[in-house]
Amino acid sequence: MAPTADDGAAPSRRPLRADAQRNEDRLLQAAAAAFARDGADASVKDIARAAGVGVGTLYRRFPSKELLIEATYRHEVQALCAAAAELAATLAPMPALRTWMERFIGFMATKHGMADALRVVLTDDSERRQTRAELAEAIGVLLAAGTRAGTTRTQVDAEDVLMALGGISLIAGQEHRPALATRLVDLLLHGIAAR
Template sequence: MTACPAKGARKPRADAVRNRERVLAAAKLVFGQGGEAASLEAVARQAGVGIGTLYRHFPTREALFEAVYRREVEQLVDLAEALRTEASPAEALRRWMRAIVEFVATKKGMVAALAIVVKGSSDLMAYSQDRLTRAVEALLRRAAEAGEIRRDIGPEDLLRTVIGLCYAQDRPDWQETVLRLLDVFMDGLRRRPDADQREAQGGLFAPAAGPRR
């Protein structure tokens, strides 16, 4: 039997849902650009809504920052799942790492505000770390088992490397620099004939040893 909706409960109006999504998409773009333009008024203008509409959905700046952050994390998780059907597991991993750069660009634009959010919501960083680690672990395992990348790197190491590259750059064109460095990093992850013997001795995704006889 299908459960009846709670008495008095109403689904959000379609236009309200669309406005919320437009605000979140606009906030990602505005915060990603950073600087003085990263204001709520700029977000409202980019979304094509009034500032009052923005505040109805997100009554505080912190609420908007947290919503954008959580939306970005969930989109990265969804992307990782979609990329698991890519013909080349290594290419799927490379595309996901490039998406992380875009995620960090948005995060950089609201780093000060996120610090306030995290202080009041200590589980936010733990939530994102867990979700992203599990997402990239599946991509790494698939690429390693396909023999396309080396087996001695784990998801935490990969995330630290990619995010570290992003925060080590502070020039206006930092994203272009990081994307180029990611290609170099990806070349280093790929299997090399001279590394096969070393990897055969074990790795994070090496097959479990059979029982001793």
């Protein structure tokens, strides 16, 4: 049976042509930046302009702002999770972990900007738990690389790190102090590093 809008499953989509996929990727990147900056009040016209496409192209892909917000959120989660393996393969473990944490803080800024709309769009608790599990798994990849290299403590729990990062982003966001997030990430990394 095909998933319905009520069962919490994301609708399946046909693969896009290469040019359409590039347009969608640019739209989602522009939307993430706009939502982080302006919240859910971000202008759809400004998002389309920043992506280098017409507003009609945006509405063909995302007929409502809620669908754009949901797609942006899912795209950001997917990119953040994929980045863990890429960073682990290209950087030393601690710089890889720091870079991922900084991206997570950016993701959370985008999410906070969309928070009110996401409460309406993402009503399924199982989806939130699934997202947390995927993000913890990504952190686990980075922690495992550090453990193998002897640069991170072996007993560090990926979910604990995720919760700490969530707290950092919440505090820094409420204080409107991005530099505070950097300092708190430094403290967290110090606690994770092997002695």
